Amino acid sequence: MELLEPDILLQLLIGGLLAGALYALLACGLNLVFGVMRVINLAHAELMLIGAFGSYVLYAAFGIHPLISLFLIVPVMFVAGYYFQRVLIERVVGRPMLDSLLATYGVAIILINIGLLVFTADFKSVPVLQGSFAIGDIPISEPRAVAGLISVALTVGVYLFLERTRLGKAIRAVSEHAQVASICGIDVRKIRMLAFGLASAMAAAAGVMLSVIYSFWPGSGIDFIQKCFAIIIIGGMGNFVGAFYGGVLLGVVESFVGAFVSTQWGEAMAYLLLVAVLLIRPTGLKGAARA
Amino acid sequence: MPSIANGLRSNGAWAGAALVAAAAVAPLALNEYYQSFLLQVFLVIALAQAWNLISGMTGYVSFGHSAFFGLGAYAGALFLTWGFPWWLAVFHGAVVAAVLSLPLGMLTLRLRGPYFAIAMLGLNEIGRIVATLWVDLTNGGSGITLAPSLLPSLEMEYFTTLMLALGATLLVAFIHRNRFGLELRAIREDEEAAEMVGVNTTLNKVVAFVLSAVIPGAVGAVSVMYTSFINPNSAFAHTRNVEMIVVVLFGGSGTVWGPIVGAAIIMILREMLWAEFPEVHLALLGVLLVVVVLYLPGGIVSLARRDRRRRPDIAKAGETPP
Numbered sequence: 001m002e003l004l005e006p007d008i009l010l011q012l013l014i015g016g017l018l019a020g021a022l023y024a025l026l027a028c029g030l031n032l033v034f035g036v037m038r039v040i041n042l043a044h045a046e047l048m049l050i051g052a053f054g055s056y057v058l059y060a061a062f063g064i065h066p067l068i069s070l071f072l073i074v075p076v077m078f079v080a081g082y083y084f085q086r087v088l089i090e091r092v093v094g095r096p097m098l099d100s101l102l103a104t105y106g107v108a109i110i111l112i113n114i115g116l117l118v119f120t121a122d123f124k125s126v127p128v129l130q131g132s133f134a135i136g137d138i139p140i141s142e143p144r145a146v147a148g149l150i151s152v153a154l155t156v157g158v159y160l161f162l163e164r165t166r167l168g169k170a171i172r173a174v175s176e177h178a179q180v181a182s183i184c185g186i187d188v189r190k191i192r193m194l195a196f197g198l199a200s201a202m203a204a205a206a207g208v209m210l211s212v213i214y215s216f217w218p219g220s221g222i223d224f225i226q227k228c229f230a231i232i233i234i235g236g237m238g239n240f241v242g243a244f245y246g247g248v249l250l251g252v253v254e255s256f257v258g259a260f261v262s263t264q265w266g267e268a269m270a271y272l273l274l275v276a277v278l279l280i281r282p283t284g285l286k287g288a289a290r291a
Numbered sequence: 292m293p294s295i296a297n298g299l300r301s302n303g304a305w306a307g308a309a310l311v312a313a314a315a316v317a318p319l320a321l322n323e324y325y326q327s328f329l330l331q332v333f334l335v336i337a338l339a340q341a342w343n344l345i346s347g348m349t350g351y352v353s354f355g356h357s358a359f360f361g362l363g364a365y366a367g368a369l370f371l372t373w374g375f376p377w378w379l380a381v382f383h384g385a386v387v388a389a390v391l392s393l394p395l396g397m398l399t400l401r402l403r404g405p406y407f408a409i410a411m412l413g414l415n416e417i418g419r420i421v422a423t424l425w426v427d428l429t430n431g432g433s434g435i436t437l438a439p440s441l442l443p444s445l446e447m448e449y450f451t452t453l454m455l456a457l458g459a460t461l462l463v464a465f466i467h468r469n470r471f472g473l474e475l476r477a478i479r480e481d482e483e484a485a486e487m488v489g490v491n492t493t494l495n496k497v498v499a500f501v502l503s504a505v506i507p508g509a510v511g512a513v514s515v516m517y518t519s520f521i522n523p524n525s526a527f528a529h530t531r532n533v534e535m536i537v538v539v540l541f542g543g544s545g546t547v548w549g550p551i552v553g554a555a556i557i558m559i560l561r562e563m564l565w566a567e568f569p570e571v572h573l574a575l576l577g578v579l580l581v582v583v584v585l586y587l588p589g590g591i592v593s594l595a596r597r598d599r600r601r602r603p604d605i606a607k608a609g610e611t612p613p
Contacts, residue, residue: 088585098404098405102536103580106578110581113577117571222412222416222529233406264420271416275399278406
């Protein structure tokens, strides 16, 4: 019963919000790609793990702090994603959605197994931030606070980019209606490359943040892609802001279910929510009519 | 090539009968290594045909069929330890998979193409979590080791898997030719149009789904007897999905021969080239999947067809983006 004390509840809420911020950063990237090109990237969580392992390698080999490697990994992954779109994803754009599911599934399998070859199946972590601090009576874990706040900052940054800049406006225009955008003189192909680069960078940033708070191995992606799907179905497929709220919501639900029932059930919540939402609204909760 | 292909097609039944006859007498001539190898090829053929039945024919891509394998494997292991004869344990593996797939199919098949795929993706994980947590029944992560005295001989396992591969193939061939198969393909091409001309799409999809779950159920049960050990990770292995999907797409999805050809080529390659490195094997399967989706949507079998330009079979259930 001591779980019901207000301090504990508040602690669970904050923990959930911070974890949810990381999910949100990851899911917003996935939704950005879906919005712009109607491609469901099953390898999105593996892009995240590239960020996580990048952070691990830079720390283990050169002692570079993850918050610094963030500035190295994110630009590299932006460029990588930009060209990856050009080489591969562009070929499945406009084809039936299952083609893109299967092709990106193939990419995920390739990345996972290269990861296993290079890093083996052992769990890795980057234990730089440890300890906790207190706000009032509520203890907050330091790595989670840092990861959560940076995730929020990055997501808000990308949101402002999409809302306030000409380029962001072009991305949103393609997301609304690719053909009309093209008629208006927007280079749709370039925009798609930009969007995939941006999504890869966001995924990698989420990966660096992940490396600070969790341990991970090359097969960790499946848990996260599952969470992402739950989030974007709840928030509306292709809806950037919806994915943010969906991510935060999932983080909080997991936190409470994990504390009151069991951690395994907390982990299973993503799937149960996903299935529940799909069954009530077979096309997702909102904004999914055009999906 | 076309003439050979047509010859093969018109004589497909004869070619099949000859293959089965050869496989049936093969144990007389082969040592245990080759028997084991063929047994695994048969297992993969049966699994691939099961996936072909739901995903190849209806276009509803399942990323979670390994869950039915896991269910069947646990059912087989448990019924064996409870004193049932091995063949009855295999039968129960199929029954358990069927019983659970019915409500599951009725729920998930309401979802269209991509949403169904997303919903199925987590199924295998859920199976693994349940098998790990339900310690009283499954002995949790430590798994169950089957006593050798309970197990059938290698020859028996060989013939059982051969029968499963044959049965699954005949089922696909039979469905391919009758009205049910036609209706499934109509769903794949255009579900709404199929509905409008009076196809009971829900019933068809659910029947195909249950049939496609029964086969992995039985295969899982035999497989656990072959390996004589089971734990949550070996039963609910995500790599099994990869194998099913790649074998079918590589061979030619929605066709009778595709999964057989795909299984034979991929298993031989695995055995000869990269048996030592499972990660390399899987990574190359990933490469194969990407290449096939991009450049050879009809699979190997379509190379031998005259109408190879026509984009056949897989991936029509999703909507085309604007």
